[in-house]
Amino acid sequence: MAADKLSTGTLNQKDLASYLDYHLLGSAAGVQLFDAVRQAWAGTPQEAEFRKLREELSAERKELKALHRSFGHGRNKLKRLGAMAGAVISRLNPLNPTRASGGVGTQLELESLLSALRGKQCMWQILAELAPMDPRLDALRFQELEAQAVAQQRRVERMMNSTAAQRFLASP
Incomplete structure (x- = not known):
């Protein structure tokens, strides 16, 4: 969409609320997945980093909820049920049911975390683009959150890359 259209258009608040609702659904599962991953990495040097990431995601989720509420829309009941189911599935952790930190x-799991973080980055990016159209949207804050999502991806990538040998090298 051209920048001139953005400055003269009005937001479709119903669509924006639905979009935010989907991201809230994903964020609930994402927080649970980060928690499951942290448990899998308990006792390793990476545990503290996963704990910190989970705390950051929890704080961002609260911010997303507040933004959603600022538009006066309630959560979609069907999506809320989906979020609860997703949280349960994430807690069960079908990708790594034994909670091993290898294999x-x-x-x-790590690739799923990266995918979730990338989706969150896209959301903040889109919200920053839409910010000129509504005073409730803070472009600078969304740019900060987008940069944080990029930094989070890099942190997970570093842990993934630095521990790859543990997962894929054969034991002697």
């Missing part, structure tokens, strides 16, 4: 399941 294919761990690799898939």
Whole structure:
């Protein structure tokens, strides 16, 4: 969409509320997945980093909830049920049910975390683009949150790369 259209258009608040609702759904599952990953990495040097990431995501989720409420829309009941189901599935952690910090399941977990963080980055980016259209949207804050999502991705990538040998090298 061209920048001139953005400055003269009005937001479709119903669509924006639905979009934010979907991201709230994903964020609930994401927080649970980060918690499950932290448990899998308990006792490792990475545990503290996963704990910190989970805390950051929890804080961002609260901010997203407040933004959603600022538009006067309640959560979609069906999506809330989906979020609860997603949280349960994340807690069960089908990618790594034994909670091991090695192997294919761990690799898939890390890739899923990266995917969730990338989706969150896209949301903040889109909200920053839409900010000129509504005073409730703070472009600078969304740019900060987008940068934080990029930094979070880099942190997970560093842990993934630095521990890859543990997962894929054969034991002697």
